[in-house]
Amino acid sequence: MTNAHSGLETPTTDHSPSSPQASMASGDISGAAKEKAGTVAGAGNWQAATTLAELGETGRKLVRMNGRQIAVFKTDNGIYACNNRCPHEGFPLMEGTLSQDCVLTCNWHNWKFDLDSGDTLVGGDKLRRYPARITGDGVVELDMTEPPQHQQRDEILSNLDEALHKNDYDRLSRELARLDQIGVNPLEAVKKAFALRMDRFEFGTTHAMPGAADWLAYMQELTDPYERLACLSEVLGHIAWDSTYHPVYPFTPSVIPWSAGDFSNAVEAEDEDIAVALVRGALDAGMTWDDLRPAFARCAMRHYAGFGHSVIYVSKVSPLLAALGEDALESLILPLTRHLCTVTREDLIPEFRAFHVVRKDWDEHVGQEPATRDDFLGRAVARVLSRVRRSAGDPLACYHALMEAAVWQVRHFDETVMYRTNMPIGTNVNWLDVTHAMTTAQAVRELATEMPELWADGLLQIGCFIGRNAKYVHKDGDPGNYAANAGIDWDGDSETILGNLMRSHVLYHGCTDYIEPVHRLKTISMVRSELAQFPDAPWRKDMLVAVHRYVRSDFPRRRAVRTAFQSTTFVGQD
Known part of the structure; x- marks a missing residue:
C-alpha cells in the first residue's frame, strides 16, 4: 500500500527544538521571546508566510504553503505556526481558542495543544508545528523543512502504544495512514x-494473532487503498x-538451552517460566519457527484444548511471519507459549475423557474401515472417537468424512439454542461452537500433513466437536429451506460466492466487537483454502451453503435474561 492516502494530512511529527517557535527580535515581541527565538533560527527551508502587519489586527492568519494550510499565531510569547487542520478530525484550528499561555483549543471536540511545548494536552494525535522567525523588515518566515523519513516513522510508531492502550x-487508523x-x-x-x-x-495468544494472518492475506487481494487500510486497522x-487497560504480565527473562522434550514437559506441567526460558534459549541460539513449529504443534495436539484454539493458533504463526518477517517471532511465540501453558484442557472433563481412553491403545485398534459422514452424525463423543480410530488407518479419508460431518452440522445448526433463556451454563452455544469444528479441522490437516504423527490426535479433536455438537442441530431437512431461498447458484464459481460474502459481511461488517x-x-478463509485444496470434495456444496448461512445469520453476543436466569439458578444452588 504505497501512497494510498495522498489526501490525508502530512504526519504530525514535530521536528522543532524544545524551545517555542518564537522568532527573532521584534518590537512587537517580548524580550524573553526574543531570547528563546534565537535558539530556533538557523539553517533550514525558510519561506515567507506573512508579515507582522498582517497579524496585527487579529493576531492570527491562515496561510497556504507547499500545499498545506498553516495557522500562524502572534502571542506575547512569540510567533507560533501549526497545521490548520486538527489532527483529530481535520477541523480548522484557526477557529480555535488560544489562551494566554499558548494553549490552542479545537472547539469542535475540545482537543488542546500546547503550542510552546508541542504537547497534546487533551486528545491524542500530535500537532505538526513549524519553527518561525521574523526578518528585519517584519516578514514572518516558517521553516518548512521536512523531517527525514526515519524520524517521522519512529515518532508515528512511538505514538502507537498510547493509541493501543486507549x-x-x-x-490507530490515522497513524497507519500517516505511515503510508x-x-x-x-x-x-x-x-x-x-x-x-x-x-x-x-x-x-488471542484471536488477534490468527485474525491478523487472515486480514493481511485478504488485504493482498484488494486494490482499493481504503479497503486495504481497513484490513490493517x-x-x-x-x-x-484484547489488551486494553491490562497490566503487564511479564515474561521471565531467564534463558535455558532449548530442548523440545523439556519444553513439552514444561507445557504439560503448566510451568510457563520454564517453557518461556526454553523458548528464549531457542531464540538466542538462532532457531527459527520452522525449527520450533513441531514442538508447538505436538503440544497443541496433545490435548483437546481451548476448543480447538491451540491448533488454530499454531497453524497461523507461519503465514503471519511470512507477512511480518522472522524478527516478529519472539512477540508471537512468547504469548503462544503462555497460551499453551494456561489453556483449558477439555479432555479432562467427563464429556471428553474418551479422547485419552481411545488414544491410549490407538495402535492396537486403529483400522482402515471406510467411514462416511453418517457414521459420525448423531453420536455421543465416545462413540464418535471410537469410530474415528477404526477409520484412521487412512487419515485423509477419515478427515474428509469428519469434515463432511462438521459441515453438515453447521448447515443444520439450530439457531434457537442461542435464544433460549432457561438453559444451564454448559449449553451456552452459538455459531462459533459449530464452525470451530471446520476451522480446527483445516488446521489439523495442515499440521498433520507436515507431521503425519499428529493425525491421530488431530482426528480425535475433530471428533470431539462432532460428538459435542450433535445436541445442537436440526435432525432433518434444510433449516428455512436456506439453500433454495438464498438465491445462490451453489454449483457456480465458489470464489465468486465467497468473495461476495467476504466483502459484504467481513470487510463491511458493521460489528461493535x-x-x-x-x-x-477465518471461516470464509478456511473454506476458500479447503476448496482450493479439494475442489471435487463431496462436501463442497454443503460447505458453501453452511458458511453462507452462518455468516449471514444473527450472532447474539450478550443474552441479558439468560444470564440473569443462570446467575439466579447458580446462586440458589449454593
Whole structure:
C-alpha cells in the first residue's frame, strides 16, 4: 500500500527544538521571546508566510504553503505556526481558542495543544508545528523543512502504544495512514503493535494473532487503498481490544538451552517460566519457527484444548511471519507459549475423557474401515472417537468424512439454542461452537500433513466437536429451506460466492466487537483454502451453503435474561 492516502494530512511529527517557535527580535515581541527565538533560527527551508502587519489586527492568519494550510499565531510569547487542520478530525484550528499561555483549543471536540511545548494536552494525535522567525523588515518566515523519513516513522510508531492502550481505533487508523503517506510499509505498525502488547495478554495468544494472518492475506487481494487500510486497522484494533487497560504480565527473562522434550514437559506441567526460558534459549541460539513449529504443534495436539484454539493458533504463526518477517517471532511465540501453558484442557472433563481412553491403545485398534459422514452424525463423543480410530488407518479419508460431518452440522445448526433463556451454563452455544469444528479441522490437516504423527490426535479433536455438537442441530431437512431461498447458484464459481460474502459481511461488517468479524473472516478463509485444496470434495456444496448461512445469520453476543436466569439458578444452588 504505497501512497494510498495522498489526501490525508502530512504526519504530525514535530521536528522543532524544545524551545517555542518564537522568532527573532521584534518590537512587537517580548524580550524573553526574543531570547528563546534565537535558539530556533538557523539553517533550514525558510519561506515567507506573512508579515507582522498582517497579524496585527487579529493576531492570527491562515496561510497556504507547499500545499498545506498553516495557522500562524502572534502571542506575547512569540510567533507560533501549526497545521490548520486538527489532527483529530481535520477541523480548522484557526477557529480555535488560544489562551494566554499558548494553549490552542479545537472547539469542535475540545482537543488542546500546547503550542510552546508541542504537547497534546487533551486528545491524542500530535500537532505538526513549524519553527518561525521574523526578518528585519517584519516578514514572518516558517521553516518548512521536512523531517527525514526515519524520524517521522519512529515518532508515528512511538505514538502507537498510547493509541493501543486507549483502544483508540480511529487514531490507530490515522497513524497507519500517516505511515503510508510517508512511504513506510504500514506492516511495521502491525509488527510494533504485537511487540508492544505481547505481555498484556493475560492468558497469551488471542484471536488477534490468527485474525491478523487472515486480514493481511485478504488485504493482498484488494486494490482499493481504503479497503486495504481497513484490513490493517482491524488488525491493530483487535490487538488493542484484547489488551486494553491490562497490566503487564511479564515474561521471565531467564534463558535455558532449548530442548523440545523439556519444553513439552514444561507445557504439560503448566510451568510457563520454564517453557518461556526454553523458548528464549531457542531464540538466542538462532532457531527459527520452522525449527520450533513441531514442538508447538505436538503440544497443541496433545490435548483437546481451548476448543480447538491451540491448533488454530499454531497453524497461523507461519503465514503471519511470512507477512511480518522472522524478527516478529519472539512477540508471537512468547504469548503462544503462555497460551499453551494456561489453556483449558477439555479432555479432562467427563464429556471428553474418551479422547485419552481411545488414544491410549490407538495402535492396537486403529483400522482402515471406510467411514462416511453418517457414521459420525448423531453420536455421543465416545462413540464418535471410537469410530474415528477404526477409520484412521487412512487419515485423509477419515478427515474428509469428519469434515463432511462438521459441515453438515453447521448447515443444520439450530439457531434457537442461542435464544433460549432457561438453559444451564454448559449449553451456552452459538455459531462459533459449530464452525470451530471446520476451522480446527483445516488446521489439523495442515499440521498433520507436515507431521503425519499428529493425525491421530488431530482426528480425535475433530471428533470431539462432532460428538459435542450433535445436541445442537436440526435432525432433518434444510433449516428455512436456506439453500433454495438464498438465491445462490451453489454449483457456480465458489470464489465468486465467497468473495461476495467476504466483502459484504467481513470487510463491511458493521460489528461493535472483533470476535464476530474475525470468526467470519477465518471461516470464509478456511473454506476458500479447503476448496482450493479439494475442489471435487463431496462436501463442497454443503460447505458453501453452511458458511453462507452462518455468516449471514444473527450472532447474539450478550443474552441479558439468560444470564440473569443462570446467575439466579447458580446462586440458589449454593
